[in-house]
Amino acid sequence: MSGEKEEKNDKAVDGDEFENIKEPEIEIEDAELNALPRNTSPDNVESATDNTKFELKHPVHPHSIVEKLEASEKDTFLTNNVLNGKDEINSRLEIENDGNVSEIIIEQEEDEMLYKVMDTPPFHLSLMYAFQQVLTPVAGNLTVSILVAEFVCASNDELMKAKLMCTTMFMGGLCTLLQSSIGIGLPLYQGPSSAYIVPLIAMKGIKEWSCDIDAGLFLNGTSNSTYQMRLEEKQLQNLQMLSGSLAIAGLIHTLMGAFGIIGYLLRLIGPVTVVPSITLIGLYIYKPATRFSETSWGIALSVLSLGLILSLYLANWESPFPAWSRNKGFRIVRTKIHKSFAILISILFGWSLCAILTTTDVFPNDPTSKQFQARTDARIDVLQNFNWFFFPYPFQFGLPTFSIGVFANYFLATIISILDSIGDYYACAKICRAPSPPIQAVNRGIFTEGFCSILGGFMGTGHATTTYGGNIGVIGMSKVASRRVFQILGLIFMFFGIIGKIGALFITLPYPVLGGVQLLSFGIFIGIVLSNLQYIDLNSTRNLAIIGMSLLIGLMIPYFVQRNPNALDVGKQQITSALKMVLSNPSFVGGMLALFLDNTIPGTLEERGITTWIPEINQSEEMNNKADFAEKKAIYSLEFLPKNIRKCFLFGKLPFLPEYTVRKGSI
Template identity: 45%
Template sequence: MAKEEDNVQLKETDMNHDTDDQRKKPLTNETYVDVEEEKEKLFHYDVFENPPVVMTFVFAIQQVLMSLSRSLSTALLVADIVCARTDENFKARLLSTTLFISGITTFLQNTIGVRLPLYQGPAMTYLVPLLAMSTLPEWRCPDLAVQIGSSTVVNTTDFPAISNVTTKILYDNADTLDKVQRLEGSLMIAGAIHMLVGLTGVVGLLINFIGPVTIVPALTVIGIYIYKATTKFAKTQWGVSLLTVVIAMILSFYLRKRRSPLPVWSPKRGFRIIWFPLHQMFSVLISCIIGWVVSAILTSCNLISNDPSNDSYYARTDSRLDVIQETNWFILPYPGQFGPPGFDTGALITFLMGTISSIIDSIGDYYACAKVCEAPPPPKHAANRGIAIEGFMSFIGGWSGASHATSTFGGNIGAIGITKVASLRVFQLVGIIFTVFGVIGKVGAVFVTIPYSVIGGMMMINFGMLIGVMLSNLQFIDLASSRNLAIIGMSILMAMMMPYWVQTTPNAIDTGIPTLNSIFTMFLANPAFVSFVLACFMDNTIPGTDDERGLTAWKASMGVEKESGEKEESTQDEIRLRKLKQTIYIVPFSKQLARRFTCLRYLPFFPKND
């Protein structure tokens, strides 16, 4: 009823304006009014809105294309760690497991978890410590290359090779399975602890100490360090990467006030043209397709190097076609597929370090996503539930042999700000698509052949938007306060210094205990962890008022509380806020369950339906 009243008001307003559209036919004028309604909205499809089925599918594919490359690179890195680089069957099953786990986690997170439009994919915070651990003698792989004749070909790129036909690789399959099984049991324990952190409400307690002064340094440092991964992909073909960025920027921002003509037909109204912001909603998908087509043209003209040892080789559209051939049609991942779980103390410590980093990253992404969606910040019960879901699926991922957990992806959050599509339904479908890709191997393999240069362009778009959103939290902070400036500046500086010191100083940490050295090294090498801990500690220990710290304005902007003397929100804002509160952070049927089982209200992760 409220939406119909809004439509009536918009139509009446439109009739009072002397525009060229008054000379149009009533049918066309009515369509124009509908477009004006879209123009007034913050999003083309808000968090609580459900696009038409076909558009929902296309929106979901757009988000999927931004995330598939991480799944492929993660599977290849894990294969390297367990000494199975050339075992194509193992890699295919590992990739399917990664896609399958990511899909289920994404669906659960958007349905009963934190209920923000988020994608949950392979967590790099787990792989970085694993890569460091793989250099230890008991985890080191045998020599990969055996010289054939008088020459040996070595892959000199920054990317793991799918295969190398000129090099003979020797692996011990039993040793590979033993390593996978030890990672299984260790990740299951770390996942169980991860889940308990959410179920017991520890995350909710941590949120009490988080404000803009804590969020800005932690998330900004993450954005700063993303440039390395982005450059690694974009440098394969800078022209294609920049073309992808330019097209997306033009469609999303330069033409944001324009509408695309869209021919439609219906039995009642016949054929007609409606004006719709199609180019902005699908800007990332359109730029990806154009970049892919241009890469195909450059490949067919042989304008991109076909030498696998050259970085630009991965900008070719045929550089990884063998993935499609080597992937089975159907692969069903299941717990224990690589054998019974084992255990390794070093792996457990490594995964526990990854767990701490993952929790911090996820909390930051929850706030970033809420900011992009113009939604209230996540309450304690929602954050607890989100972390619990992550931990549970980390446990399942370990049992299935994935050797990694899942975490939120910042790039997909940035895409929401670009496309103005924040529908929960879209991200639920993203989870279903990833699950299907995990079972139908060849379908997923087709999409992972996207040229690296196109992926680099999409990363530049999405992470650039994400960094901007992170910095927007500065508007709530009193930047005239030397207290705030010192906290933010010191946190960012130390977060950049510590990883640099660890990387450039041999044996930077030497306690006399190798395991303890690894723990301190991993923590100090993580810029997000360093900046978060320092900023949180200083913000909560150095005296400062809520106004000075930005807490009052921050909460007021998110609809949590109003500043004194602030005028009431407009009717449209009130309607949207009410719908948001009925959608995000609230699990379906939680009210009915609370009435039936009143004890559930005391659980830290159960929704508080006030």
Template identity: 45%
Template sequence: MSLYTEDIEICECQWYLFSEMENHVGEEGMKMVNHTENGHVDDAVTVEEKECEDGLIYKVTDNPPMHLTILFAFQQALLSLANQLALSLMVAEAVCGDKNPEFKTKLLSTTLLMDGITTLAMVLFGVRLPLFQGAAFEYVVPLLALQTLYPDRCDAGKPTVTTMFNETTGMNLTIVTNATVDEWDLIMSHVQYLQGSLMTAGFIHFLIGATGFVGLILNFVGPVTIVPTILLIGIYMQRAAVKFVSVHWGIGLLTAGLSVIFSLYLARWKLPIPMWTKKRGCHVMRYPLHQVFAILIAMLIGWGVSGIFTACGLLEGNDLARTDIGHEAIADANWFYFPYPGQFGPPDFSVSVFVGFLIATMISVLDSIGDYYACAKTCNVPPPPNHATNRGIAIEGLCTFFSGIMGCGHATSTYGGNVGAVGITKVGSRQVFVLCGIIYIAFGLVGKFSAVFITIPHPVLGGALIVMFGMFIGVVLSNLQYVNLTSTRNLAIIGLSVIMGLAVPYWVEKTPDGIQTGNENADRILRTLLGNANLTGALLACFMDNTLPGTKEERGITAWQSSETPEEGQSSVYTQGDISLYDPLLPERVKNLSIMKYIPFLPNPKLKQTKRDSFMSEEMHSLPAL
């Protein structure tokens, strides 16, 4: 999904938007000219050239009209819907619940609900930028590692078949005994291990932000460490994509191919859409609808092809690719379902699971910080100050803790794809993302909605995963722009980290008895640690990057720091907002208390006063002499 493409001209892709905003010309600083009879784009709408260059139509602090807010909020909500479905199904498979429609429906509802709550918390109380919070893909690696290291974890819920030889009759006797553990109880036991482990990891995540520990981490971690670490996530996730798409390669590749065609090959073509407005009557607007919703449209087409194949009898015996499987789940699902804490039982704890989640948490923190700065750059506002970054990480950790209580089995994290969508739509209003969070809460409460989406054929979902994971890897590699790629030092660190991150988990998978310390619990913990590609790659990259001689410019750290800290006299380039937009929603009297300077996630009132005095001094010097 080409969400980071910014070559769409405002005057073309936002035709309808400008015509609807004609009554708000004064507020947005846009100029409209009279419509001509031929209705061409260039004649119909003219926007100030400066506004097109600066970017946003609606700034971070602006409030668009409600009907436009609803339109943009639904667009942002639908962009990442497929990701939420994919990760919830991976959690279901990890806990042996992939064959239980009731559990999958409840799990997806819980995921959507927590996505909405976390998005609201981030926009209103966190970093206060237009950001969407969704299921964190950093947690895919530990989930896949659990499946690889413990392939027999689901056998306890299956009936056992024993074959005995009867000497009297001379015949074999097959005895089928009932499952030792009920299927639902087996699923719940696995979920409860995820719950307690995720709650603990979420609490540590919260402490990293609340104590300001993020700044210390960034002193030792740069692009040379982050790129191979997150790259290993994308490479490792191909296992999940292949598992889904291999059910029917034809349908899967069709879905993936259509996504690529819509998002890339047809990126410069604008879809003509007939519209009617009170000002212009019937007319045609051109908007890249097929590009913005490329994956969703491709999934709908793939779903339809699966339906045709099912009706024609071409998918006999291939239940995971059929569309007539799972109708009972839709019929049995309640119209409204209210996820609640402890719905899957009391939380339990597993050291092995916790270690995997803790590694994912650290990677998620670094990934989110990068998204914060990317969003600020897209919105043309100052980079987030330390207190806003700390508060954002703390909110993510707190919501991860509550995701564990609710039984999601994964954390929530910032989605860079939605940041790219802000660049395309030119709408960065926080109000849009507040409504987006409310929409996801509504999705989570409507049980039928989740039940419909869990019936999507596996090859359709696999095709979408190929494109999403491919885009994920591409975005990760783009961070190498800050690094000197002609340096043998950097190339060696990146290459060795990736190869060791792949080799060590492969050895653990192929030689399950290779680790024998004499203690079963210690063996399990070591297998989990070494079986996690992120841990091996991250530790090796971080160690080599901080011990091998190299300048900060060579390592890419200087470029990161310069992008995060504006140079002197550069504040005037931020035309879409100032540093005050990051202030928390607190009364002024509270924000001016002297104790605030000791709280890492709240602004220092003394620094704010210094900046205000400096600004007033510059303004006074700029006044003409009397």
């Protein structure tokens, strides 16, 4: 330090002299000292250690600390402040034993969150951050809704697609609101899971799920109206079977969380089971992806290429982006926003290309041509005809029925969804700098997801919801982890579901754009699934044999069933139909075989990769005690409930409630 600075430090610091300290003298980097809040009193200071160090409950002005200090020896004080309403900083005051300030350093921690989980940003900022999160899962909502329509024979019924889209957005918003409020309590978006639908595409090859309507209906003058009535009847029949089967699978999902059997489940199902099961899902996604992309391969590949460039090739590049703050005004900042919104930017790019090619009539205006579906006005009538307001309600497509084949698929998807969600819980806590969720919170999160699956079945979505990793990535980029933002996000999606024109607008998305998005998103999805192989011993012949045989037989059996539909005839129609639907599902066949072999062939937990699933829960308590987190464990408690309810006898007995005590070694 210079002599001038040392002389300045010899003076007592009162309020006026502190404000006169200039930036060069105290080495404040990229911040103004006057931005520090001054509206709190020394009462915010409380003793933290025996060495007269203090922990501040609220940000205070440094001279308040000096007035409170008992002079003894040099102490370090920490306080968190927000500069310019944006940048999270650490300001450290070095206090000499005579009460003088020797040095003030303001630093910004790279991993500090702008808003933590329990923080409540101003409403206008919360709304802005929520809209930023809205943009990420839109493509997933649209893709899954279209896949449901494909399965229930509504591929050409745009009004049905719009209804499914609105219902999907409404349920996604409701589940997000429940999960962030009374579920696990972390900022998580609950969106539609493709794992529930994609395997059903493979079942379209058997007669029971075929969309072919009797051609004889076209032989009379009323064939068109009769055909339409039969088609609508088929759609409703299929949706009702999806609804009932999903509700039963959701009930099992709920019970798994309610009775805390997640730990036992993780001992049975590991990477050796999950990898072949979900890989077989991916191997069948090429069918709808090809159907959409073939309308214009050029547009589909352009969307795919731009998405790859933004998300992968330019992953480490920081693009210039305009920003404004009250103290600094307008300026250009460097950010990786292009990576966070790669899919959205790709959709807008492809949509714009299709609009240009539609206006110039490059795409034919002939509805019988495949390229007609690439036009932006191919389904414009749904935007005109669909109501402004659409209110999803239970049993809107009729009373649910049950199908053993659909249930078998949904049950397997439920297990996969649970495993995926547990991984997302811990990833979200880590990125938010929060303690790892205790097993009670994990159980409550799974319980909430299961309850939402039941609601999804009653509402007729045809799929359950699961956590979206993409929104967790946006938290890491924006440094905004406030669950209040995600509660507003849920309300926004519910609003979108009620405003029918919004759902109808998404349905007008040109097919090649949707095909390009599927190529990108499902390609990454399959890669993520295969990444689970890193947890198992790939030098083990046991593991390689199980995975290889599961993949091979998972492809062979459905192929055999489709070529020989009468081979499974046991004399009773219902049993025969159930066998056909179960054995024509490659994911179920391969997954069940892998589960059986992995739990019967001798192998250590480490060899099977199970040890990478269990320790996260077993050791989370110990890790939480050692680590320095920005949040407290209170984020996982239900503090909004009155104390007399939380002290109820049941709260200590139910595994998904905060007061439940986990027996050591039970997981």
